[in-house]
Amino acid sequence: MTDTAPLIDIRNLVKHFGSVIALSGVSLTVNRGEVMCLLGDNGAGKSTLIKTLAGVHRPTSGEFLVEGRHVSFTSPRDALDAGIATVYQDLAMIPLMSVTRNFFMGREPTRGIWPFRHIDFDRCNEVTREEMHRIGIDVRDPNQAVGTLSGGERQCVAIARAVYFGAKVLILDEPTSALGVAQTSMVLKYIHQVRQKGLGVIFITHNVRHAYAVGDRFTVLNRGKTLGTYKKSDIQIDELQNLMAGGKELQAVSEELGGMV
Amino acid sequence: MTDVSHPTAPVAPVPPGPTARPAQDERLKDVSLLTRIMRRPELGALAGLVLVTIFFLSTADASMFTLAGLMNILSPASQLGILAIAAALLMIGGEFDLSIGSMVAFAGLIFGSFLTLTGWPLLLAIAATFVVAALLGGLNGQIVIRTKLPSFIVTLAFLFILRGLSLVGLKWATGGSTQMRGIGDKAGEGFVRELFSGNALEGLFAWLAAHDVVGKFPNGTPMVTGVPVSILWFILFAAVATWILLRTRAGNWIFAAGGDPNAARNSGVPVDRVKTALFMLTACAAALVAILTVLDAGSTDSRRGFQKEFEAIIAAVIGGCLLTGGYGSAIGAFFGAIIFGMVSIGLTYTRFDSDWFQVFLGAMLLLAVLFNNFIRRKVTGER
Numbered sequence: 001m002t003d004t005a006p007l008i009d010i011r012n013l014v015k016h017f018g019s020v021i022a023l024s025g026v027s028l029t030v031n032r033g034e035v036m037c038l039l040g041d042n043g044a045g046k047s048t049l050i051k052t053l054a055g056v057h058r059p060t061s062g063e064f065l066v067e068g069r070h071v072s073f074t075s076p077r078d079a080l081d082a083g084i085a086t087v088y089q090d091l092a093m094i095p096l097m098s099v100t101r102n103f104f105m106g107r108e109p110t111r112g113i114w115p116f117r118h119i120d121f122d123r124c125n126e127v128t129r130e131e132m133h134r135i136g137i138d139v140r141d142p143n144q145a146v147g148t149l150s151g152g153e154r155q156c157v158a159i160a161r162a163v164y165f166g167a168k169v170l171i172l173d174e175p176t177s178a179l180g181v182a183q184t185s186m187v188l189k190y191i192h193q194v195r196q197k198g199l200g201v202i203f204i205t206h207n208v209r210h211a212y213a214v215g216d217r218f219t220v221l222n223r224g225k226t227l228g229t230y231k232k233s234d235i236q237i238d239e240l241q242n243l244m245a246g247g248k249e250l251q252a253v254s255e256e257l258g259g260m261v
Numbered sequence: 262m263t264d265v266s267h268p269t270a271p272v273a274p275v276p277p278g279p280t281a282r283p284a285q286d287e288r289l290k291d292v293s294l295l296t297r298i299m300r301r302p303e304l305g306a307l308a309g310l311v312l313v314t315i316f317f318l319s320t321a322d323a324s325m326f327t328l329a330g331l332m333n334i335l336s337p338a339s340q341l342g343i344l345a346i347a348a349a350l351l352m353i354g355g356e357f358d359l360s361i362g363s364m365v366a367f368a369g370l371i372f373g374s375f376l377t378l379t380g381w382p383l384l385l386a387i388a389a390t391f392v393v394a395a396l397l398g399g400l401n402g403q404i405v406i407r408t409k410l411p412s413f414i415v416t417l418a419f420l421f422i423l424r425g426l427s428l429v430g431l432k433w434a435t436g437g438s439t440q441m442r443g444i445g446d447k448a449g450e451g452f453v454r455e456l457f458s459g460n461a462l463e464g465l466f467a468w469l470a471a472h473d474v475v476g477k478f479p480n481g482t483p484m485v486t487g488v489p490v491s492i493l494w495f496i497l498f499a500a501v502a503t504w505i506l507l508r509t510r511a512g513n514w515i516f517a518a519g520g521d522p523n524a525a526r527n528s529g530v531p532v533d534r535v536k537t538a539l540f541m542l543t544a545c546a547a548a549l550v551a552i553l554t555v556l557d558a559g560s561t562d563s564r565r566g567f568q569k570e571f572e573a574i575i576a577a578v579i580g581g582c583l584l585t586g587g588y589g590s591a592i593g594a595f596f597g598a599i600i601f602g603m604v605s606i607g608l609t610y611t612r613f614d615s616d617w618f619q620v621f622l623g624a625m626l627l628l629a630v631l632f633n634n635f636i637r638r639k640v641t642g643e644r
Contacts, residue, residue, distance in 0.1 A: 080529060094521045097587070100519075101513055104513070119508060
């Protein structure tokens, strides 16, 4: 295993849906302990790209390397096994189920022999409480429904779950788009924590401010292509904003509104 | 609990510092008993059962609450209950099966045919009936999954297809009749027969009667000779289903599949497999009811299980299942079915016209749905 190889390295990734070209040559790398922000307006191909990384779609052509090895995922399960965990916009959390049941969904630890094999709920509850405590969410009772948590807390639970189950790369699909200010800062803080653990994070957003707060590098997508990748030290927040919106138009609107966009 | 979470805890007591974590048990106490009870989906059904019991205790003839009366109530309740528990599991998994009533008739025909036409031994006929039912249930499930049509429509189609096939098949098998007789004689006697028909625990009841615990006739035979086997199947099924739902992986997957299939799939839950298995289970539950009732009656007819699909779904809803899936309980359906049995039989012990039953049915369903929605909002803090 080569420790220096990037966690994720995609080169010239192309994805067609019938006659629609969703991705026409996207290149991107993600390293350990790095937050890579993927920026782009609606229809830029962000969703297609992350779904390809997460094993939902198969690329039409291009190279996809995980830790230096070529991979070809056929299902989300494959991606998970390779250490790529995706926290989707719709959270992958089920509001009616308890925090514990959600946390271990699909990967429940069991004990006993069949037909008496059952979920080890004592351990599950303990781990859940432990992990929630670690990220600063006070879950009084891990049996309470996820629906009782706030949006930010839910997002953090989803991230904590991915980290607990050994993800090396976290793909976060617009984790802050539906959140208020306090909750956004809670999630951003947690993303920073995850980075310090040495995980690679792909942070998808169209809020440049959020991206600039935690990002190390920024890749801008437009019409299925990478416009470029920039280090934080190389680009200012305004430039990034303009790049993402495709330049001039936004500038004009911004001036019209007194520079408030 | 605390010992496990603090494996390195020193023997000497540690002075409580500002960094010490609050004890876990202390935090758990914050959940009031009331909240924990409210969180149980079967609460409504249990409350309903208490209300209905009080109603009949005050209006019905005292004989309703004798041992014989209870067996009278539980017998139909158990047949419905087996269907209701399966329907509840399927509903929690996010799907409906409107074809279970017709499946009872069809499985009855299949079972009867295996015994009378091909002359198979009872055990083989029972096994084959379950296999056919499971295949049909699997077909239902696959159609729902592959076409992504609502299961309501797909199984509504099968409600008519299977009922029609039962009619046509019965006429074909019997040469024009819609009733197939003589199944009981072909079934023979023996251990397998006793598992699926008649009374169980007869020894126990004889012993109880001998010791004057239960009523007996002057000649010494107990008034209630045993528990109908269907009641035991009902209780066993309820217990197993509850355990599966609350304690196993499969149970967690059922909740997940019904709660949000996309989220479940993203988390690695094999949603399609779970749903197919649930459809097979409901079909097999219908087959079990068919076998139990056909062996008891000794014959089968095309109207067997008529409208049972609705009653089963109502019992499941009374038992706390949400129509949208992802929430509910098997033990709730158990209570729901007993409420059903109690009212349908109980009205004959009162001076009320027993046709009030239907009115009750609808009212109870409406109340249960309103109550469940209210509770769910309370418990999950839906905003």
